[in-house]
Amino acid sequence: DAGITQSPRHKVTETGTPVTLRCHQTENHRYMYWYRQDPGHGLRLIHYSYGVKDTDKGEVSDGYSVSRSKTEDFLLTLESATSSQTSVYFCATAGGYEQYFGPGTRLTVT
């Protein structure tokens, strides 16, 4: 267990509103990731970070942005939430090859 927390754990928001999800880790891991998990699609990478202020896009990055100002925090922002962004969002961290996941955030966009 990599000591990863996510907040909020559940959120319901309306279409068009901005939403920020937070991932916090206590393991001093260099790499952090944001995934979404949807039925029929599995886990898909949204964005990842390989250091403070160093981020890059994943497979499904459209409509999402990220920021990492400290090693321990990685923020995911939905700039204008849409119903297609209703999903379960997982943060993961890695110090080496192995990735460890946080508990997840269930986001519903109405």
Add this chain to the structure above:
Amino acid sequence: QKEVEQNSGPLSVPEGAIASLNCTYSDRGSQSFFWYRQYSGKSPELIMSIYSNGDKEDGRFTAQLNKASQYVSLLIRDSQPSDSATYLCAVREGGSQGNLIFGKGTKLSVKP
């Protein structure tokens, strides 16, 4: 498009039997392979990693890797009802950044 394929299941085995979960991948440059267990409504939990051809055993779990056939498997011996979960295969992309590509998972049901 790099892909990781798993049989979606459900795979049903009786308690005490061996459960065999399979995964194939398309990226020949991949060097690292992982199995995660995910209970319903929970996050994925890393249970095995394997980097070399052959078998790797950890308790009741054995991971098997065959890079020539681009195939990785997970065997669960003496299956228990508590092993009922979805098992995700993940493959690290070849190249320096090496992000993980996940299969869609195989749902395992162990019947008492």
